[in-house]
Amino acid sequence: MTDPVTLSLSKGPSSKDDLYGAASPAALYDEVCENYRRYVNPPLGRVMKLSGSPVEVRAQGCTITDHTGKTYLDFAGGYGVFTLGHRHPRVVAAVRDQLDRIALSGRTMFNPLMGRLAARLAALTPGDLAISFFANSGTEAVEGALKLARAATHRAAIVATDAAFHGKTLGALSASGRDAFRDPFAPLLADVRRVPFGDADALRGAVDDTVAAVIVEPVQGEGGVHVPPEGYLRAVRAVCDAAGAVMIADEVQTGLGRCGALFACDRDGVVPDVMTLAKGLSGGVVPIGAYVARPSVWNAAYGKAPLLHTSTFGGNELACAAALAALDVLQDEGLVENARARGAQLLDGARALQARYPGVIADARGAGLLVGVELRSEGYGGTIIPELLKRGVTAAWTLNQQRVIRLEPPLVVTADEVDTALRALDGALAAAFDTLGTLA
Ligand SMILES: Cc1ncc(COP(=O)(O)O)c(C=O)c1O
Structure with a gap:
């Protein structure tokens, strides 16, 4: 099984097509940051830049590709939008038609x-x-x-x-x-x-x-x-x-x-x-x-x-x-059944991580492929989510409770992809604990 970070490095930088006409990945990044700063939402643009948010340029299935060609397993899942993954071919064909x-x-x-x-x-x-x-x-x-x-x-x-x-x-x-x-x-x-x-x-x-x-x-x-x-x-x-x-x-x-x-x-x-x-x-x-x-x-x-x-x-x-x-x-595609099976795997894995990092994780809970990992302090999240991103996995807060990281991958997610995300979460938790120690 290929780790998403290794996978992304093997793909090299984005092709010209994926740069939306920009001269280089860095030029696209600068253009997007400047547009957010001036025309979209200045404070949000600043926060996203500070937290190292890349530019999404392409997506398929459970994978998003950024402006540098790096790929990410999408465990934020558009907060629930991408039940079928990104651009499911049958949906794209129906829309084209x-x-x-x-x-x-x-x-x-x-x-x-x-x-x-x-x-x-x-x-x-x-x-x-x-x-x-x-x-x-x-x-x-x-x-x-x-x-x-x-x-x-x-x-x-x-x-x-x-x-x-x-x-x-x-x-x-x-x-x-x-x-x-x-x-x-x-x-x-x-x-x-x-x-x-x-x-x-x-x-x-x-x-x-x-x-x-x-x-x-x-x-x-x-x-x-x-x-x-x-x-x-x-x-x-x-x-x-x-x-x-x-x-x-x-x-x-x-x-x-x-x-x-x-x-x-x-x-x-x-x-x-x-x-x-x-x-x-x-x-x-x-x-x-x-x-x-x-x-x-x-x-x-x-x-x-x-x-x-x-x-x-x-x-x-x-x-x-x-x-x-x-x-x-x-x-x-039997996706409701897959949500049950992969959801159980994801929740079991999250609970095993809770047992390994009891000082960081207070609780892991969920239903199907809506899993919440409750941290003992909001302070950890600011490190864990960027560390996950570095390891090629996206995740997000829940909007009304910022101590909870939600894992909400597409319902087409495979057992290998769930394992990969759990390994990345393990690494991110270790990094957060190394950096911050016990916050609670
Ligand atoms: C339960 C629930 N209702 C309503 C909404 C609002 O949906 P939208 O952001 O598409 O307006 C959300 C968004 O997260 C939601 O989770």
Whole structure:
């Protein structure tokens, strides 16, 4: 088996094609840093430069190639986007094919692929979830679900969980659980009640007949990868039923195989009233977001007002062609099963590393290929992630809990690739411990 660092060195520098017209790798790097500094996001550009972030120029499967030709195993996985890896050939072919017909919907006529994708989601999602709305991102899917719940119930309050992440548009942000992201934009939605994730009793205390929706991630991702106790989602369902509130399962990150089941709700055998999807839905090739709702809820909201919530680009033919192909690949290649098997291997490996570095790792947990490694101090992460990058593996923080490094590779990852990433993590942990000693 070839170590990714060795592999990258053997490939040499990027070809001219991969330099986007720049004269050399260094010229491309300087150009990108300068553009970020001046035109994209100056402080972020500075931080990325300081932390040694390379420029991505090409990607295939589980591998990203940078501007120098070095390759990386992608264990950040676009925070869940690349379920099929990068540029799965069947998804790319479907999108290319569609480009030759119609790319974006004219919106004045029926869109055949949007209808087909909605029918496919109705067949795949649990219970009687059936009516889909399409948008372009996870936060838009959540925004649509929150509006749907409010219009269906004529109620305003939302109940959400501590440390949740639902996106950064105003409604989704209101339901998200990190003050640092919310406070600069206050006041947000007025009546959002927050309860600890996984605590059914706290939820019972917060939900009454003024609540439009309870929104919950079936496995909390950006909050630090938390798997709720068995039965929690069933309890959420029961609380919503008792109060007449809409249960929204935010499966933007957990859906479509990520957690070792087609939907993470399936782990508890629960049918929500609305499910949100995005990230992996279109196979990592064209952005998409969606919610799928029970007809009773959708009709209560929009049965007489079909244009109350719309999106110009949502459900465009390119995204739908990508999603239809991605769903085929997910099933044909047995990726849900692979997520279970490789997820168990990755979690076992992470737990073995916890036993070897008990001063650095406090916990390793996860479901399927969403694995969180909780460090004893945030201080370690600033070393471990760059050390991993040096060793040819990408990983990332969870957004709302910076002591947790998430390992979220494509569901097509192989056993050898998981072993390679674990070896790199071992080396990165040793380097962090050598440099920093005991921080906790
Ligand atoms: C559970 C969940 N919901 C919503 C979102 C927002 O998705 P997007 O970044 O596509 O807006 C995310 C993003 O990480 C997420 O994890």
